[in-house]
Amino acid sequence: MIFEKRTERIFLAIFFTIALCIPLFLEANSFFVGKVTTILILAVFVMSLDFLVGRVGLVTLGHALFYGLGGYLFVILTPEYEAVNFWVYAFYILGLNALIALVIGAVVLRTSGIYFIMITLAISQMAYYYFFDSLEFGGNDGLFIFMKPETSIFGLSFLNLDNPTHFYYLALLAVLVTLLAIKVILRSRFGRIVEASRLNPERTEALGYNIFAFRLISYVIGSTLAAYAGLLFALQYGYVNPQFMTWEMSGTALVMAILGGMGTIYGAILGTITYEGLLYLFEHMTQDWMLLMGSAIILMVLLLRKGLAGYLEKLLEK
């Protein structure tokens, strides 16, 4: 069983049941379907960050770099007025992104702790300003995606990405795959050493493990999942711009992961939904929503030391 905790199983059962049914109720309201799709895509991004920060022990402030790269690589690699195959190009983009993450990881992982935070932040800001100032990549306005890709597998096409409901299910699938992938990796033999390196790096090295290699592979995995989220987001809205890569984006995702319960993975889904839900609520209540949002987050972090997932576990685990 890869879902070890009762709370986890209950939450995921409820979440996926509701998530599967949502379009049935909102079919007529494509705005809401789109809104929920965005939340699912963000949840993928936050899960990938929660994996790195909460489970591998790499506190990065530059994770949005890969979120943005996922979008940019798609626009750069695909012909402008031709519908490419989604799966084939997703494979290319994630492969290329993994290579980039490998190179960046090999540099940034030579540092640790506060220096790791600073260097990841610095590299993502460099990329942000590069795209911001670049003429060929559209500068501040970014690039537009004119043709959505088609999604046929062996000639069979189930999903039409222009249909919001179909896109919604593609995003839900991404949540499921990301969740399963991370859980399987954490339970694996590789995951055992990754966990050990987070709990006690000195000891793990003294047991003969090259922890740099374990961290680098984890970094590439986390970054690639983030790029997949970025790719989906770009396809949903039909554009990519430097705002994808801001440090605010990395920071917000970190807040969502902390809110949900650091390192619990399913908590990342919970945190994303809660954060986005509160944001939506406050935005429609008052112009000073930022003040409310900030206070709500401070309150929750103070009261729920282990996040929402930790609170649920306290209620449900015996």
Add this chain to the structure above:
Amino acid sequence: MANDIILETESLSKHWGGIKALNNISLQFHDRQLHGVVGPNGAGKSTLLNMLCGTLQPTSGCIFHKGEQIEGMKPWKFVRRGIGRSFQKTNIYADVTCLENCAVAAQRRFTGSFNLFASRHSNKLVREAAEKALHQVGLESRIHTIAAEISYGEQRQLELAMVLATDPCILLLDEPMAGMGHEESQRIIELLNELKQSYCIVLVEHDMDAIFELSDQLTVLDNGTHLITGTVDEVRNEPLVKEAYLGKEDDEEEAA
């Protein structure tokens, strides 16, 4: 075979700025012998051990393992050559079970640490090796207990079990009996007596009775310099040693 030199240092030195933590140490460690290292606080015992396991780079000098020069290699490469160490301060994975602690240690011996898919519990060999190591140190009743919840003495035993689970040929033990009760240390002494039949053990220990009882060879360090190496009797009758332990103790405390 018993007198094979398995680990050797040549003019090994470690300087921190102007302070000479270790100066010109040349030692030979033999297979299937227990080599005790003693000295007052600040003598450089832990520094020596840290260099022998690769976590500390020597300022100058060489380390040879089975005739091959190994100083400057990464610590994890030392472990792969069979040089295992325990720490002076208990250094375990406190949040997981004793079995998992040893499983982390044992897993490297078997392939598949980069396997992203196979469950960590699926390799029987790892589990058996981990259980065997816990048996060796007498922790079989604590297999499923979280490491943070066992007594301090038991954590020291676990520390030792983790080193054994890596299947080393050389054991570098930094005060394995520190803070243990009489019964527990008796148990470790018995264990070490057994282990030295098959391993080369370098033992740093403050418990003099234990060291005298166990050591085949004994090295005395004082203030970073090598005073003497010999059998227990040779060392006991050496006037320099008495001076180091009795005559200059006040200076040592000031230095520390």
